Amino acid sequence: MSGAGEHPGAQLAAFAAGLRLEQVPPAVQRRAEDLLLDGLGSILAGKGARPVEAIARFWESQGPAGGPAEILIHRRGSSPLVAAAVNAAACHVAEQDDVHNGSVFHPAAVVIPPALAMAQALGASGAQLLEALVAGYEVGIRTGEFLGRSHYKVFHTTGTAGTLAAAAAVGRLLGLDARQMLHAFGSAGTQSAGLWEFLRDAADSKQLHTAHAASAGLAAACLAKEGLTGAQRIFDGPQGLAAGMSSDADPARLADGLGTRWTLAETSFKYHASCRHTHPAADALQAVMAAQGLAAADIESVVAHVHQGALDVLGPVTDPRTVHQSKFSMGTVLGLVAGRGGAGLREFEDHWQDPDTRALRERVRMELDPEVDRAYPRRWIGKVTVTTRDGRVFQGRVDEPKGDPGNTLDRAALAAKAQSLAAFSGAARPAEVSRLVGWCQSLTAQARVGMLLEPA
């Protein structure tokens, strides 16, 4: 099916359609369980967020009053389409969901909601859900890598590549064959959307993008099952994704290392509750402050030496107007790290507008760094120059930010993170989160994916 003679998109479709649990190395399976827990925690953290609740009100009003797929933040069932959209919106608002560095793609938000919704609707096993998650991550990440850096300058890759990721995950659960999976990819890719323009206004589109990707991708897979056909070369055809939305797309990335390279295991957990582009500098600042025994009051200024993508995404955010936008403000993030010891959900919520946070924010600037830029997006190097009030100058550096595969969070840290995410929004009680931890860590032993929380 996935012969070398086929084009890369067809190879990727055949891989996703044929993926079996036995092919997935045990360490990758365990990582998938951890990512699932981390994603469920992020979904729960979205409860009560204004854009998430707006999206939920709309989608719930358009769907059935009940159903097999769980809207986690409201503890009620609906159709898979509705649950996928709402959970995807919820997953991406706290800025704590996972990220794959090389593709600059957030897989959890667009893979876990549609996969979970369809697994619940089908009564799939935990092993089948895990296969679907792996298919979704491998397809979405490779699509993001394929679309390249030119794409990311204008498009929110999580929204665009997300339709493919969601289609792969749901398509795997539906048992699509390779031919049907390629149709699903065609229908998903021709619905790919998501522009960064909203960042300039602190508008709510980021949650809309994940909701759209999850629902459009789920639709694409279900439609392929119903017989709807799609373009065969949606990735690299003359009027396909690359032609329309990228100037440096590389089709070879689509089939790179299928079955041997597990991009899911390259995915990073987010430690700080901010845009990933701020994390390397945040870690570097923490490192230099710890090494030199500096307090926030000692700091005169910070220069964050960054890659171009950070300038593109964070550059427009000079005066954040909402807590969510402040997560895209390098100055706010470094201000919280310096002044509060960290940039977690709680620190943002309580302190993003504090005078001392804002004062340090004004003394942070970003500069393009050739070494950091060359390494990006394979490696996200953090470099800062800190000047103290008494005139000393220190360089800080981290080569792998906290949460990256080589500097990952262990299961205890992940369980604690999930607890703090649920506690932040009040979406689940500690005992419930503990049950979720256990359920995720024994996923392949679950005979049937049912509802995860008690009904409201």
Place this chain on the structure above:
Amino acid sequence: MSGAGEHPGAQLAAFAAGLRLEQVPPAVQRRAEDLLLDGLGSILAGKGARPVEAIARFWESQGPAGGPAEILIHRRGSSPLVAAAVNAAACHVAEQDDVHNGSVFHPAAVVIPPALAMAQALGASGAQLLEALVAGYEVGIRTGEFLGRSHYKVFHTTGTAGTLAAAAAVGRLLGLDARQMLHAFGSAGTQSAGLWEFLRDAADSKQLHTAHAASAGLAAACLAKEGLTGAQRIFDGPQGLAAGMSSDADPARLADGLGTRWTLAETSFKYHASCRHTHPAADALQAVMAAQGLAAADIESVVAHVHQGALDVLGPVTDPRTVHQSKFSMGTVLGLVAGRGGAGLREFEDHWQDPDTRALRERVRMELDPEVDRAYPRRWIGKVTVTTRDGRVFQGRVDEPKGDPGNTLDRAALAAKAQSLAAFSGAARPAEVSRLVGWCQSLTAQARVGMLLEPA
């Protein structure tokens, strides 16, 4: 609200939000009624088409079992989102829905379904529905003109600009103010999608594109009502639609003649049941055959002198594999016109594969014509060179294809077209279509938009 000091996107949003029936000239109102009838006929014609029924099965399975918004091809109610998606898919399959030449945009398919669905759900008046239709047409067409020819080379403008058109129509019904309408535009534009790549494979994405635009645009408007914010400069911002998806976008087109130029009245009815790019040549061939008294058997070859857009869209279709794809084959269209006297739904269905149709198809070729290309897209000139078997050479030309505003279909012809569309699929009885004709022509007198057909 729509001061000249505002950027064009904000002016367009203010116009759509503030549009009142009294501003719309009576002739434009009558044209809107005619376009509504023509669109309803196209929706009915979609019943039973494989891609349409696949999309309907999926969407109906994800929505409520009943509701106020009518799925016309199945004579049942659902939520506005579901009805809008299914009716939009149905409207665009027979290739008989309307087209605006200058924007190369098919307004009916993406405006009428969401507007009708929301009008039914709200119990709006006929006058309010008419306002919504005008808002949708004016916004969608200007968005298509703004996106330009470079956009259309890769993107299906009806899919992309369609999200904005649907958002404007639904937003008008919801009574969005200018600020909310601009948010709706932001949420619509960041979901804009639709690639031409599917044409190469005769895949089913065209119906998916209109379903997507109608549902995503409806969602954008409803979400704005719920308080979701969107990018303020989604059209022309540095990471907006133009930046991502066009190289010749012209923001001035967005606000061109608002309130004085009615693009709705520039919209053409489709006479032939094929891609609009084939119509000028089809009319020119009919003209030369009539003038010279030629029969199909007399024709040795035909050269269609076309604009570049026709080559882009029709060029890949050299060997049509489905009746739908044959509507994008210049050779098939001219073959039916020559051999069957017309290229209507019935002629396509019964004769697209006939040996004589295929034989003439092989003797048709397209050539880029500088004059036709320069006039496009404002004017769609048809030019053909016909060579007869006995060696004579004739030039045929039409300056305005049948159905264009200067060569339009009258109300009797439109009623007959609606009857033939419904009869083709069996979606409605003649007496029901007659009632629809009367209902459309007295739209502004209707106190409340209810269900249009008897329940199944």
